[in-house]
Amino acid sequence: MTETANRVVITGLGVVSSMGLGVDAFLAGLRAGRNTARPITAFDTTGFDHANGCEITGFAARDWIRTLNPDELGRASQFAVAAARMAIDDASLPVERLRGSRSLVTIGTTDGESRDLDSLVETEVGQGPQAMDPVVARRVPAGRLSAAVAREFGLTDTEAVTIPTACSAGNYAIGYGFDAVRGGEVDFALAGGADALCRKTFTGFYRLGTIAPERCQPFDADRKGILTGEGAGVLLLESERSALARGARIYAVVLGYGLSCDADHPVAPNQSSVARCMRLALDNSGVKPEEVDLISAHGTGTKANDVTEAGAIHQVFGDRPPRTVSLKSMIGHSMGAASALASIGCALAITEGFVPPTINHERTDPEIDLDCVPNTAIDADLTVVQNNGLAFGGNNAVTIFGKYPERAA
């Protein structure tokens, strides 16, 4: 088996987000700096003093899931399948062609189908465990997020693997897809992340005092925390050669990625380990720090995250770090989907030549000292964009994207 180092390009984007369904709605929302926070309806929020989130409304699984029975999939799997279908369509890749090729399907997640586990607990509390619905019980295993995509599209010569590495999982999946395509081991990779709002995770963050009462304000001196969100982002990756041969539109190049683990604290990020992850990603991509035009931050809007992440950025980029924005200000924290949706945001920013804003911004925390492009998108020619993902377990993952084609030297 010969190994060729392919250049890996993004040719399809699928988005299920609180901005709406599809890449066009997402792009419009990012350009407009749209705030999607609203009262949560996914579960009964009685007893919480505040419960805003970035929820998806108007998602009809049957519009997107045609082979499988949508009732046999949990909400996160439904999102993953829908986003994958959008990515395949967006890439103008015939499903028959995908079926006849070697592929990888890899979906990152934080909670998998914890929304279903929430409802099974309600059943158990009310009626006992023997009353738990078998259909719902079968939806629980996290591997199904990826397997469902492979099954929906009839893929057989494929590797379907879910990566539940929490809130950086989308970046892990994109990194895995990058390596598989780069090494010529697969022809196409469907890589991304998916999660559904659930009581369990909202409650946990609320208990930690990290849920903002109303809106998400990353890097702001008065930031009050995260808003939980949901959705899915899936990217179709293939080699440049393959994309050119079939005349596909190329959004951007995946230049590389890095992974590091803090091995320090279960929930609090470690600045030097986050910095190490960025350096690994830059090295893997063959990019120098001064070549990065924009950072899409993990930027959750909590005190701990934002200060630590900004510190790590200063550690790697010195006194003049690139503009650093947080998409979570607009779409909340969609957990395992977050870094996948942010990667899609990076690809769109490169293709469309703009920087999405950090909204809800009044005054930048002096301790952070970054240009977070407050409130209004700006036009910019971007050559290299970095996307940060941090997670519980100290699971850091950073991806780097580049403009296609590159400017002549």
Next chain:
Amino acid sequence: MTTTHPVIAAWSAVSPLGMGRAAFTEGLRAGRTAAAPVDPGWDAPVEEACLVPGFDVKAVLGRKGTRSMDRVTGLAVTAVGQLLDGARGDERTALVLGTSTGSAQSIMDFTRDSLTGARPHLVDPARFPNTVMNCAAGQCAIWHGIQGPNVTLAAGRASGLLALRYALRLQRNDHAEAVLVGAVEEFSHARAWLEHRARTPAGLLGEGCAVLRLERRGDGPAEVLGVETAVYHEPAAVGPTVTGLVARALARAGVTADDVTLLSHSGMDGEADGARAALPGAETVPCAEVIGDTSAASAAFQVAAVLAAAENHPEPAPRTAVVTAVDHDGVAAAAVLRLRRPTT
């Protein structure tokens, strides 16, 4: 003989046969089932299961740092600790750990506390990290200083082989030097009930964690010649899928069916026939028959079982082994291992 294939340098198993590699090897050789009556305290819908005997997180790992640790995390931290055998990880050591859904018990307990407490947010914050599926891998990193890539992955009963494939790719692309790779599953009230409701009746449930140390080269009981994967779409396709998968894995590894002396399969309907169709001469190595259905950990235990069987196999020494795993949800995988005779 020179090779460029990665090497399984060492392995460990915390299993229903006991703590550690020797207990696993001896128990498999004896072939006695590890099934035992389930303590009524579990309130589980099964009378027998294969639990790691006497496994209690605080008893095994001590009280420090274990106040809120759940069972699946304790099993993983213990197995990885045994594999490292006193050594520490570093920035170039990765961990890749397969799971089904982390700890369903931890997730469901947390939601239950929110639903039944005086106020919905009156939950134990120290237990929140347990409800996220990468908790076990993250804690292994903390306990053992493993600062390289820390990866949790899920592919049902095939998780162990998908983890091995991930590890190979991680190493080949130079994201890590050594990779600790395995999979973990716990027994719990929640898992027993979920399995019981999903597929009545639940089979004989097992638990535990098996982990391998994958090095680029050097000494060790086996070389990994390759891992291939597929997805099947209906139960009747399991057999043909596995036959095709094994044939492809052998072809890519450059070995013939005649070379394969040991086979381990995961026991899905149709899988054994499919594997034997490709490998008519291979001897089947038992695993789940002895330790129960260890779900996400099953394929990692199968690899360990093959290594254990090869260790003291009568002459002629086994040369090559194939491990297959098939999950309910469509994922199938096959690994080809070249077995080495111990030099000691």
